[in-house]
Amino acid sequence: MTRSRLFQPVGIGRLTLANRIVIAPMCQYSAAEGHMTDWHLIHLGTLALSGAGLLTIEATAVLPEGRITYGDVGLWDDGTEAALRRVLDGVRAWSDMPVGIQLAHAGRKASCEVPWKGGRQIAPDAANGWQTVAPSAVAFTQEAHAPVALDRAGMRQVREAFAASAKRAARLGLDLVQVHAAHGYLLHQFLSPLSNLRDDDYGGSLENRMRFPLEVFDAVRQAFPDRPVSVRVSGTDWVEGGWTIDQTVAFAQRLKERGCDAVHVSSAGLSPLQEIPVSPSYQVPLARAVRQQVDLPVVAVGLITDFDQAEGIVATGDADMVGLARTILYDPRWPWHAAAHLGARVKAPDQYLRCQPSRYRDLFAV
């Protein structure tokens, strides 16, 4: 029996993960009008054989205008649901890894070209561009779109869209829904005093800025009743006068009271003025602060690349789980290699078990 904490099971609500390695959501910008494509089958299928404890599907737009780019995945109608089902059926036929989905709305950071073309926003009057929305008519940068401030009817539409997508996620049998309230997208725009300048019940005090994200959470929680709902938060804006870790802790506490099952602590994305001290584990202190003050399972993420580093994060209690993004793109067998390094075992597909040379068999839980 391994002493590795990383390879011990962990609970998120009623869901039990076989280990504490979580695959973070990663946009692939490869959807066609919101529909998943064969790329998603190959990409998610590869990750579903990795031995991680949970696979999280990329930021999935709840409305077409909530997409970052034209190539974002959506879950807003029967067609996008059917495309997602086709991919999920393929993945689930060969893997029993739990699969979650991140539901998102990009707000003022929507309507962009694909990142490898520079990520510039596409003007509403150009082909494939659309009008963006936000809590206030405050652009991300001087060159960026001028968003329209959401009125109450617009906010209701967004909230109902989150709920409708969550209902579709339940129908698809997804194991977890993650609400995207990080990285400067719409819900984070409501949270941060830098992007939320409203003078109604939804702006000003912390209580008011949290109101809409919490209402969206409640709607998702209600639409996805039997399985876990988590929230991804930015632990700081890394800018003077922006969203802070203390506010993140207060938000996480409120989420817990409303039935949230886990918090995934990332950071930034709200302001172009951010100064981020990027280094290995640089966001772990944010996760630790939430975990120490709020009784919820916490995921830490960001430049976690090394097996002992990951083991240390969960063994010391800084976080309950580690999230991997670029790390697992680079090495989709990272959990296997971590298990070998830490003297633990991972689940491998029967097909690989049957044909592995015997020296590898000991690695796998049969």
Ligand SMILES: Cc1cc2nc3c(=O)[nH]c(=O)nc-3n(C[C@H](O)[C@H](O)[C@H](O)COP(=O)(O)O)c2cc1C
């Ligand atoms: C290609 C790519 C796409 C991403 N897409 C998303 C996304 O859809 N939703 C999200 O919350 N974060 C997204 N992220 C951020 C990652 O989930 C993660 O927080 C970040 O990359 C840090 O982890 P890493 O150092 O292991 O890459 C993305 C990152 C990459 C590299």
